[in-house]
Amino acid sequence: MNHSATRERFALRLAPLLRQATIAAGVAAAVLIAGMFVAPERAWVSLWMGSFLLICLGLAGLFFVALQYASGAVWSIVLRRVGEAMSSALPAGAVGILLVLIAHPSLFPWYHHPVHTEGWAAFKHAWLSYPFFFARALIYIAVWLGFGWAIRRNSNRQDNESGPELSRRNTRLSVIFMVAFAFTFWLASTDWVMTLEPHWSSTIFGIYNFSGMFVAGVAALALVTIALRNVGPLRGTVTGAHFLDLGRLLVAFSTFWMYIWFSQYMLIWYTNFNEETAYMLLRSSHGWGKLFVLNVILNWGVPFLLLLPRANKKNPHTLAAGAVILLAGRIVDVYLLIAAPFSPQSPVPSVWDFAALVLVAGVFITLTFRTFFSSEPVPLGDPLLPESVHSHA
Amino acid sequence: MSRRVVLGIFENESSLLKATRESRQSGVKIVDAYTPYAVHGLDEAMGLRPSRLPWVCFGAAIVGLALKLWFEYWATMTDWPINIGGKPWDSLPAFVPVTFEVMVLAAGLTTVFAFLVISRLRPAKRPVLVASGITDNRFVLVLEENDAHWDFRRIQTLLQKHEPVAVEERFEGE
Numbered sequence: 001m002n003h004s005a006t007r008e009r010f011a012l013r014l015a016p017l018l019r020q021a022t023i024a025a026g027v028a029a030a031v032l033i034a035g036m037f038v039a040p041e042r043a044w045v046s047l048w049m050g051s052f053l054l055i056c057l058g059l060a061g062l063f064f065v066a067l068q069y070a071s072g073a074v075w076s077i078v079l080r081r082v083g084e085a086m087s088s089a090l091p092a093g094a095v096g097i098l099l100v101l102i103a104h105p106s107l108f109p110w111y112h113h114p115v116h117t118e119g120w121a122a123f124k125h126a127w128l129s130y131p132f133f134f135a136r137a138l139i140y141i142a143v144w145l146g147f148g149w150a151i152r153r154n155s156n157r158q159d160n161e162s163g164p165e166l167s168r169r170n171t172r173l174s175v176i177f178m179v180a181f182a183f184t185f186w187l188a189s190t191d192w193v194m195t196l197e198p199h200w201s202s203t204i205f206g207i208y209n210f211s212g213m214f215v216a217g218v219a220a221l222a223l224v225t226i227a228l229r230n231v232g233p234l235r236g237t238v239t240g241a242h243f244l245d246l247g248r249l250l251v252a253f254s255t256f257w258m259y260i261w262f263s264q265y266m267l268i269w270y271t272n273f274n275e276e277t278a279y280m281l282l283r284s285s286h287g288w289g290k291l292f293v294l295n296v297i298l299n300w301g302v303p304f305l306l307l308l309p310r311a312n313k314k315n316p317h318t319l320a321a322g323a324v325i326l327l328a329g330r331i332v333d334v335y336l337l338i339a340a341p342f343s344p345q346s347p348v349p350s351v352w353d354f355a356a357l358v359l360v361a362g363v364f365i366t367l368t369f370r371t372f373f374s375s376e377p378v379p380l381g382d383p384l385l386p387e388s389v390h391s392h393a
Numbered sequence: 394m395s396r397r398v399v400l401g402i403f404e405n406e407s408s409l410l411k412a413t414r415e416s417r418q419s420g421v422k423i424v425d426a427y428t429p430y431a432v433h434g435l436d437e438a439m440g441l442r443p444s445r446l447p448w449v450c451f452g453a454a455i456v457g458l459a460l461k462l463w464f465e466y467w468a469t470m471t472d473w474p475i476n477i478g479g480k481p482w483d484s485l486p487a488f489v490p491v492t493f494e495v496m497v498l499a500a501g502l503t504t505v506f507a508f509l510v511i512s513r514l515r516p517a518k519r520p521v522l523v524a525s526g527i528t529d530n531r532f533v534l535v536l537e538e539n540d541a542h543w544d545f546r547r548i549q550t551l552l553q554k555h556e557p558v559a560v561e562e563r564f565e566g567e
Contacts, residue, residue, distance in 0.1 A: 270486070272478070
């Protein structure tokens with residue numbers, strides 16, 4: 001068919017990039033494996049950060065798709081396949097997460113030294129027992145993979161049997177997913193990140209992680225969309241109106257991230273409890289202080305001002321610049337979240353961290369573009385597709 | 394000064410959009426378009442410049458932010474220092490929420506008033522409806538005679554292509 005012929009032509013144009021990404025991922029994986037023997041105390045932390053970044057990118061793709069279904073958005077239908085393609089990073093991220101949990105659970109301080117905190121001691125003890133912890137991880141991942149699989153399957157089926165029925169079914173699935181997602185992602189970020197410092201707790205932590213996960217996800221989605229428009233498959237379908245809306249999402253969720261960041265910071269600063277301030281003190285003093293400030297500048301300050309004017313949201317160059325800055329900010333944020341307790345004095349950036357980042361980028365690019373080219377570039381069977389193509393700014 | 398205008402009254406937004414686009418392309422001066430609700434893409438079809446209101450909003454936000462920050466530092470450090478929970482006088486985190494609210498208030502109110510001034514809206518202003526139904530189910534495009542070769546028939550045929558409910562010619566005295 002004509003469609004698949006053009007699709008192959010576009011895939012060919014991207015083939016060198018994909019090959020490079022795959023090779024880079026392979027080399028980075030080899031370096032990381034070497035690191036597990038040379039410097040296990042650092043390399044496993046790097047892998048953990050990378051896996052968390054990757055699974056969050058995949059989740060953000062799935063969440064984006066679900067959000068558009070649940071809200072009945074029309075403008076974003078042309079971007080649905082990009083979100084779906086991104087969600088293919090989910091299983092890869094899950095592999096990394098499970099690998100660390102199985103092979104190196106001692107990353108978590110409570111693994112060897114059970115937590116005894118007054119008041120909640122019994123609950124914390126039970127919650128942070130390894131079998132329960134591992135079973136929970138399996139449940140979160142199963143829920144995400146299950147919904148991702150079902151939503152993508154319905155969406156692809158719609159290409160052949162057009163009509164609103166499959167859209168309706170996916171809307172229902174998306175609404176259920178978002179409820180399940182709220183609980184599972186909140187618990188997962190608590191389990192996987194917060195319990196690295198088991199004596200510290202914050203009730204807003206899940207939302208904080210969600211905000212960072214989603215704004216970085218939309219940034220990645222914008223970059224993939226711009227790349228696909230430049231190479232071909234989305235040229236003509238994705239216009240300034242879609243970029244404008246993506247830019248609006250970026251500004252909105254970057255500000256949301258800042259809002260949640262500040263809510264957490266201010267309450268800890270105000271109450272001034274020893275067990276709570278330790279977390280912020282560690283990250284805002286010594287060598288970590290610069291990253292602490294950089295985090296806020298990259299995740300909100302610069303992208304907010306850059307993408308505030310309407311023209312900059314509409315222009316793919318400035319939008320891409322904002323997205324790149326936000327992704328850099330995401331890396332700094334995750335580094336502060338996860339790596340800080342492992343080297344409290346100051347950050348120790350290592351070759352393993354770099355390898356983990358290259359691995360994440362390589363795997364993400366490879367999986368996203370390969371998945372994208374395995375189906376139609378836009379959901380052809382969605383009855384509202386023409387309206388989405390002709391979105392107005 | 395009096396002027397001659399032509400009204401094209403349409404039943405739906407797509408006709409209005411097409412007629413607007415074609416009028417602009419054939420060089421007819423567009424006075425305004427009246428619709429019961431905001432029609433996406435109409436500003437583009439009319440060739441309107443992007444609104445400068447966001448700059449008013451941004452400027453007002455900066456002013457509100459600066460004034461509030463100055464006031465908080467002045468009040469808590471210079472004019473009336475009070476020890477609250479052992480916090481330093483210059484407790485920026487404590488100032489942020491109020492500063493944020495004042496910034497939003499200043500930006501919001503200024504933008505609304507700037508909008509009212511720009512559109513010459515005020516309380517008790519009597520609305521002038523160019524045609525009945527524009528607050529209900531009609532879309533009106535107003536074109537103005539802008540050269541000596543004004544040909545009503547040409548305008549009429551241009552508008553007729555887009556299935557108007559009516560095309561009216563009017564003389565306005567001001």
